[in-house]
Amino acid sequence: MFQRVDKLLIDLPRVEYGDANAASAVQELLGGKFGEMSTLNNYMYQSFNFRGRGKLKPFYDLVASITAEEFGHVELVSNTINLLNKNSSFTGDPNSSPLQAAIDKRNTYAFIANAQTSLAGDSMGNPWRGDYVFSSGNLVLDLLHNFFLECGARTHKMRVYEMTDHPTAREMIGYLLVRGGTHVLAYAKAIEIATGVDVTKMLPIPNLDNRVFDTARKYEEQGYGNVLFTWNNVGDYKDINQIWKGNNPLSGEKLYVKEGSPKGYDIPDLRSLPEEFAPGIGPDEYEAIAKRLMANM
DSSP states (O other): OOOOOSOBSSOOOOOSOOOHHHHHHHTHHHHSTTSHHHHHHHHHHHHHTOSSTTTTHHHHHHHHHHHHHHHHHHHHHHHHHHHHTTTSSOOOOGGGOTTGGGGGSSOTHHHHHSSSOOOSBOTTSOBOOGGGOOOOSOHHHHHHHHHHHHHHHHHHHHHHHTTOOOHHHHHHHHHHHHHHHHHHHHHHHHHHHHHSOOGGGGOSSSSOOGGGSHHHHHHHHTTTTSEEEOSOSSSTTGGGGGTSOSBOTTTOOBOEEESSOOOOBOOOOOOOBGGGTBSOOOHHHHHHHHHHHHHTO
């Protein structure tokens, strides 16, 4: 089972302007083939379906703990998209067409269906697909797939970074470049232990250091590229330290496992959008709801 914490992985910049077209590009990092919904669901189903867990527990622990982190990545990208959609409409009489700017945006569906928030789809508006999940039951094959998936995800993050200079998007991408890099290395090390093949000699893919990206550099300097969290406080997944050990082949710094999860930061509180009828609760309704909540205490 999972425990949820009401925090974001990083403190996202809350600037006064948005960029709905940038939000459309960032959708690829959420619901694209190599997006966070894909990494989450690939690892989640592999962990659910894992065979020989008792004998191969370090590998199970690795996939299971990264699964938990990917939930946080989905949450982080979704909140980034929500912030990027800021100020994309105005409040006014329906006859004044307060959503008129939407017809010039790449993703009008986000305005029509989701009140200017994230979608379970890619940058072209295609819904995320369940057949993106690869869970073969063969440990080495699944690890190879995961290595490829993380390298593809890293490539897409770099390209979207180059598409927008919005501070919120770049902060999120910088962080995920570093954390995704740890997952690439983790699966490479797991493949080496399982097969004897040193896949780490192929890294990084693409052949570009994370420190080239302004918003990734500080996370590398803070050591986020060298740590794997267990996302658990009672020792259930501690055996990942049998895989995640030694030194980072890119930086030479020591790798380490940390019990639990990062401290986290506040999640943005999205303002009401009367023009979207969202949340559709006015001052009088808030007061009535508050009274009913108090009456049930």
